[in-house]
Amino acid sequence: MDSIDNKQRRVWLKQAMSACGLLMTPAAVWAASKAVNPKTVAPWLSRVCDRVIPDTNVPGAVAAGVPAFLHTAVAHGLSGATASLLSRFEQLLTAQIAGDVMTLDDAPLSEALGALDEAAFGHPRGQVMPEIYAAWKTLKSLIVLGYFTSEIGATEALDYVLVPGRFEPDVPLSEHPRAFSSDWTGVKYG
Amino acid sequence: MTKQTVYDAIVIGSGITGGWAAKELTEKGLKVLLVERGKNIPHRSGYKNEMRPPWEMPFRGEGDQNYIDEHHPIQQHSGHLTEWNRDYWVDDKAQPYQTPGDSKFNWIRGYHLGGKSLMWGRQCYRWSDYDFSANARDGIGTDWPIRYKDIAPWYDKVESFVGISGAKEALPQLPDGQFQPPMALNAVEQYMREQIAEHFPERRLTIGRTANLTEGKPDEGRAPCQNRSICSRGCSFGAYFSTQSSTLPAAQKTGNLTLLTNSMASRLIHDPDTNRISGVDVLDTQTRQTTTYRSKLVFLCAGAFNSVALLLRSVSEAFPNGLANSSGVLGKYIMDHASTVGVASVIPGFNDRYYYGNRPTGVVIPRFVNLDSQEQPYTRGFSYQGGAYRAGWTRGMKEVGIGESFARDLQGPGDWKFVLTSFAECLPRAENHITLDTENTDADGFPQLQIHFAFGDNEHQLLKAAKEEAAKMVTAAGGKVLFGSDRPNPGGSAIHEMGGARMGRDSKTSVLNGYNQAHDVPNLFVTDGAAMASSACQNPSLTYMALTARAAEYAASQLAKGLI
Structure with missing residues (x-):
């Protein structure tokens, strides 16, 4: 299966495109998400991101720059977020845990967020959803989005192959246990 | 301003059918003017986001949702608009339309060179006689003037050029074709x-039978599909069929094509003395100047509803209710799956x-x-x-x-x-129709469409x-x-909007004859989805292409014989 690393893929892609007489699209980096100065990211948000997707065998959400992305995401309405989502959720969470997120250790913070997560995702359909549940579901979806579309998430936690070059319809999972971030059908429909 | 050049044909619209009309007519030696309302998106160099991974996109491929909500409130419901391809979808704010009363219709559009061929779903299925005889069988709608045998050779022709991969199944309701593996x-x-x-x-x-190559066509500059499945960004490999990758280069290769982009056909000019279209008024959407271009033939391929709109706008003393509308059915019997x-x-x-x-x-x-x-x-x-x-x-x-x-x-x-x-399948019903809005205009100053559906x-x-x-x-x-x-x-969500200028056997109940030729005006052909008399339940684009190629052959031969 595909064991080529990204650098090799880029070289291969250039060769393949060149062989076809095709132009190479410039790899300009649009860094809007980096427009948010990491120093301005609220510390509480980094802690929440870290509890949702911590470092595992690969770097987690904080290393992937998810907190900064969240500021961009809410400012532009991704996942239906409002611009005030982050500040409002901080207020709601502070009230929920009756204290400051920054004063909690990792374990109790994970416990609090885990309970909130279970309550929010287990909330019965058709019943009015408490504001904190709705805010959490939006925030969590953006954390997941931000992580797996980051370079770390897409290429280290998952595998990104821009030009597979072939379709193999039936492959033992044991040969490729990591999911493809570039499986656009699986990503689109989830 | 009137151009003195008289083209053999003017093709309006550069999408799937416009590209085919341009290719077929130029390859028969006709001098063709291809008029596209939108901007030029050149093959390869125009696909600016094709190779970008999500982390290099400002909004990770999702797009700026606030901007999308403001400018693409309809198009985003296509399910196919992403940050990578957002430029290919019309700005709903600039190109609005009306859905009166309880009507619901998502009109999905791409105003640029290639039209929706750039971001289409690429599914290509033949229709069978279950479909072409459906109206006659149950009496709903008017009978198609053609049967499968009339179009089968043209399916063969377009499939071979397009490059469609698929499996033969010997099903009478979904006839096999000229498939790549x-x-x-x-x-x-x-x-x-x-x-x-x-x-x-x-x-x-x-x-699925899809217009993605499993075998390359190197003579046409097209490589086999690389199994990326990011087609709607544009494909520099030319692995899927689009105007850019396929029909346009074929037409340009003849030396007989003149291409105008940012040029919107605003009116067809009918000469009552000859009962022919004598010219087309074309608005340069950048300079705002209108120029009249002359031709012997007109192929209307602007997309089903826009083709009908152009006919409805082109009123004259001879045709006060819309050009080629003596039947009174122009705009009626629209459908979408x-x-x-x-x-x-x-x-x-x-x-x-x-x-x-x-x-x-x-x-x-x-x-x-x-x-x-x-x-x-x-x-x-x-x-x-x-x-x-x-x-x-x-x-x-x-x-x-x-x-x-x-x-x-x-x-x-x-x-x-x-x-x-x-x-x-969506039945053809007269109450599903489009009209011109007499009060609201679009960004180009033309009447908006009212879609009753x-x-x-x-x-x-x-x-x-x-x-x-x-x-x-x-x-x-x-x-x-x-x-x-x-x-x-x-309605519209299947992006298979069709009808409004249906083909038929009777000029009193249809707009076009069996060759997509207007009953009323012999040098006018409408070969996009507007021509459909029923909708079947499979994708229509392949049929549009086959009908276009067939109509082009007929039109060129009639022209050569001096009958048009």
Whole structure:
């Protein structure tokens, strides 16, 4: 299966495109998400991101720059977020845990967020959803989005192959246990 | 200003049918002016986001939702608009339309060189005589002036040029064609094919017939599909059929083509003395200057509703209710397939299997009801398109879980999902129609369209049956049904809008004859979706292409004989 690393893929892609007489699209980096100065990211948000997707065998959400992305995401309405989502959720969470997120250790913070997560995702359909549940579901979806579309998430936690070059319809999972971030059908429909 | 050059033909619109008209007419030696209202998107160099990974996109591929809500409130419901391809979809704010009363219609459009051929779904299916005889059989709509035998050679021709991969199945309701080697079913799709064949012998699951090359066409600068499945960004490999990759270079190669972009045909000029279209007024959308271009033939390929709109705008003393509208049916009998998710399910037992690469097509289950006999309480039928895949990381956005186990779980693929979207035939009904809005104009100053549209009882019955039958197939295969719907998405959602200038045998009840030629005006041909007299339940683009090639042959021969 595909064991080529990204650098090799880029070289291969250039060769393949060149062989076809095709132009190479410039790899300009649009860094809007980096427009948010990491120093301005609220510390509480980094802690929440870290509890949702911590470092595992690969770097987690904080290393992937998810907190900064969240500021961009809410400012532009991704996942239906409002611009005030982050500040409002901080207020709601502070009230929920009756204290400051920054004063909690990792374990109790994970416990609090885990309970909130279970309550929010287990909330019965058709019943009015408490504001904190709705805010959490939006925030969590953006954390997941931000992580797996980051370079770390897409290429280290998952595998990104821009030009597979072939379709193999039936492959033992044991040969490729990591999911493809570039499986656009699986990503689109989830 | 009037140009002195008299072209042999003016082709209006550069999408799937406009590209074909330009190719066929120029290859027959005609001097052709191809008029496109939108900007030029050059093949390859115009696909600016094609190779960009999500982390290099400002909004990770999702797009600026606030901007999208403001400028693409309709187009975003296509399900195909992403940050990578957002520029290809019209700005709804600049190009509005009206849906009076209870009408619901999502009019999905791409105003640029290539039109929707740049971001289309690429599914290519022949229609059969079950479809061409449908109106005659149940008396709904007017009889098609052609049958399968009339169009079969043209299907052969366009399939060979387009390059369509698919599997031959010998199904009379979905005739085989000139296919390139098929793409493969994945493990669950193969299982479902076998299960469906076992439990429902009259039904067939087969791989989608898609305009993606499995064998390259190097002489045409087209490489085989690389299994990226990011076609709608534009494909520098030229692996899928679009105007840019296929018909436009063929037309340009003849030396007979003149291409105008940012040029909107605003009016067709009818000469009452000759009863011919003598010219086309074209607005340069950048300079705002209008120029009249002259030609012997006009091929109207602006997209079904825009072609009808242009005819409705082109009033004259001879045609006060719209050009070529002596029948009074211009604008009427519009259709779009009634579509919805028939079933979403989980198929157990395959979690040790995966796939490599991204196949740019799904599967299809052709119509299996009301074929040789009318055995159901509803008329005509439905088909399915869909496929099986392993859920990706986005499942984490809607599932419970946080922390290390959650993060590690998302590193692997999720459950196998099997999804079928139902496509039901939409009956041609006079009350579904388009008119010009006398009060509201678009950004170019032209009257907006009013789209009057609703699905009828038959479409609802079809989707109800489709939901039930989809669930039966999944259940028979041991799958778990998660969801199914029998409520149609708003009209237009299938992006198969058609009708409004239908073909027919009788000039009193149709706009076009059996060669897509206007009954009323001999040098006017309409070969896009406007020409359709019924909708069948399979994708129409291949039929548009075949009809266009056929009409071009006819028009050129008539011109050569001095009959036009």
